[in-house]
Amino acid sequence: MSVQFKVVRRAEPGVAGGGQYKYYASIKRDREVNMRRFVNAIWARSTVNVADVYAVIETFLQLIPEFLLEGQAIDLGPLGKFKVNIRSMGHLEPELVSAHSISNAKLLFVPGFELKEKLSTMRFVKASEEAIPEWMSSGTPTAGESETNQAA
Structure with a gap:
């Protein structure tokens, strides 16, 4: 499976008014594995039951901060x-x-x-997306576009 990316427009840091805008690849983060799905995936590949997997992960999550707070x-x-x-x-x-x-x-x-x-x-694959608005591709807003929309 491939990681999807999207195109984002970013202003030049530290330049008043944004300077020259450029386009960058950014990971598309609309997909996430939650705890239940993660636990079920572990359960499906092991000999322990779901409750035991949850118990081990909960203990793991409690111990991580404890050790880190001790400087370890x-x-x-x-x-x-x-x-x-x-x-x-x-x-x-x-x-x-x-x-x-x-x-x-x-x-x-x-x-x-x-x-x-x-x-x-x-591997990276460009995510299918809606067309980039004209004002984003030209670098200047069209009539009716606000500066707030430009920064997005």
Whole structure:
């Protein structure tokens, strides 16, 4: 199966009025696997019942934040690794570095080797879509189009 993408129009960052608009490929994200479908897929490929699959996933979801809040990375083998990264202010002297120097913490996911390999074989297909409005293809709005519609 292929990953569908759509065409999106984006303004030039940091330029008043948007600057020159360009068109980019963007993943079409209208399809999502919910928990029930995911659990049923696991159940269909294993010897455990649906309730046990739910129980294991719920426990997994509870443990991930617990380990991360302890500062531990979680290595899930071929899937990849979850870890917390921080951003901090720089100081001239090491003694000045404290918890107050930390400005941001964020969750990182680093895919494992096997997952990276599989992702490298991904095929992309342009999603069928409605015709691009004339004002989007020309870069200038037609009469009646607002600047709000341009930014979309």
